Amino acid sequence: MSYTSAGQTHTYEPLSSVSWGGDHLILLDQRLLPEDIVYLKLYTPEEVWEGIHSMKVRGAPAIGIAAAFGVVLGGLQYAGDQPGEWLQQVRTTCDYLATSRPTAVNLFWALDRIKLTAEKLAETLSDRTALNAALLAEAEAIRAEDEDVCRRIGENALPLFKDGMGILTHCNAGGLATAKYGTALAPMYLAHEQGMNIKVFADETRPVLQGARLTAFELQQAGIDVTLLADNMAAMVMSKGWVQAVIVGTDRVAANGDVANKIGTYGLAVLAKAHGIPFYVACPLSTIDLNTKTGADIPIEERPAEEITEGFGKRTAPHGVKVYNPAFDVTPNEYVTAIITEKGMVQAPYSENLKKLFE
Numbered sequence: 075m076s077y078t079s080a081g082q083t084h085t086y087e088p089l090s091s092v093s094w095g096g097d098h099l100i101l102l103d104q105r106l107l108p109e110d111i112v113y114l115k116l117y118t119p120e121e122v123w124e125g126i127h128s129m130k131v132r133g134a135p136a137i138g139i140a141a142a143f144g145v146v147l148g149g150l151q152y153a154g155d156q157p158g159e160w161l162q163q164v165r166t167t168c169d170y171l172a173t174s175r176p177t178a179v180n181l182f183w184a185l186d187r188i189k190l191t192a193e194k195l196a197e198t199l200s201d202r203t204a205l206n207a208a209l210l211a212e213a214e215a216i217r218a219e220d221e222d223v224c225r226r227i228g229e230n231a232l233p234l235f236k237d238g239m240g241i242l243t244h245c246n247a248g249g250l251a252t253a254k255y256g257t258a259l260a261p262m263y264l265a266h267e268q269g270m271n272i273k274v275f276a277d278e279t280r281p282v283l284q285g286a287r288l289t290a291f292e293l294q295q296a297g298i299d300v301t302l303l304a305d306n307m308a309a310m311v312m313s314k315g316w317v318q319a320v321i322v323g324t325d326r327v328a329a330n331g332d333v334a335n336k337i338g339t340y341g342l343a344v345l346a347k348a349h350g351i352p353f354y355v356a357c358p359l360s361t362i363d364l365n366t367k368t369g370a371d372i373p374i375e376e377r378p379a380e381e382i383t384e385g386f387g388k389r390t391a392p393h394g395v396k397v398y399n400p401a402f403d404v405t406p407n408e409y410v411t412a413i414i415t416e417k418g419m420v421q422a423p424y425s426e427n428l429k430k431l432f433e
């Protein structure tokens with residue numbers, strides 16, 4: 075990727091969160107960013123499950139991509155010569171990886187897709203090597219398609235931006251959460267490539283600090299003007315007139331347009347409405363789940379208390395204190411100005427307009 079500043083063209087290669095290493099999955103351990111860049115080699119579905127569950131890899135599309143390669147690792151573990159047994163191994167691996175995290179629908183979308191592919195392959199192929207090679211090709215396709223989809227989301231969201239605009243975002247919906255470019259951050263990269271001066275305000279996003287550790291890192295690496303905020307500062311920044319748009323990613327959009335995203339998003343949407351600021355959600359169609367009727371039906375992950383009580387490398391709360399640590403919240407569709415996808419922008423009435431995306 076590249077951008078021009080002061081007449082100088084700068085090129086850089088953004089970090090890749092998930093890639094295939096021939097017979098293993100390569101994961102960038104996002105828990106260690108921004109201080110340490112550590113790539114892990116994973117050889118078993120169990121390692122992939124743990125990588126997703128512990129958030130070494132995180133972000134809805136990236137989770138789905140990692141899980142797809144995890145299923146390939148499961149297929150490679152089968153040593154027999156019966157396609158039916160290989161298929162059962164693949165199905166068992168899919169069911170296992172589906173238990174790694176509950177909210178991001180891309181996990182289940184990717185697992186369903188790779189399982190369906192395996193079922194079709196087992197009808198026509200009998201050689202184990204051929205079966206595994208074809209399943210790997212599907213996982214690679216999921217990854218490659220996500221990169222293209224994210225770029226198209228960026229292109230569709232770009233018209234919402236203009237020179238000098240202040241944009242606030244929450245958590246990390248950047249290249250680290252996807253195959254490349256990200257969703258909410260994709261238009262920021264394109265705007266910057268085209269010489270547009272945007273000012274991004276990134277919420278730190280407690281308790282896992284994806285905004286501080288990942289979004290600020292990504293945007294600084296790209297030379298984009300980014301200001302880091304504590305999560306309690308958004309209202310003041312909006313009241314100063316510094317923000318003209320909020321754009322976030324999502325982990326699951328319900329059929330009625332309710333949006334599950336990182337905890338704190340709902341509050342931002344209410345603040346944006348109160349200040350007359352548009353609130354945009356950027357996502358691929360693989361994050362829109364028409365089978366989930368409303369936000370009330372979206373499973374919300376609760377994570378360990380230690381994420382809150384032991385941040386910053388030291389204890390930050392008394393032992394034994396009760397902790398509530400939901401990783402996501404749901405923004406009702408009436409707070410969502412528009413949802414930007416690879417197929418274009420969708421606005422209310424979401425129940426009918428989201429359905430049209432799949433027709």
Ligand SMILES: CSC[C@H]1O[C@H](OP(=O)(O)O)[C@H](O)[C@@H]1O
Binds near residue numbers: 132133134246247335
């Ligand atoms: C482009 S999906 C990004 C989405 O995923 C994040 O959750 P987590 O870091 O817990 O995987 C967050 O909700 C982002 O908006």
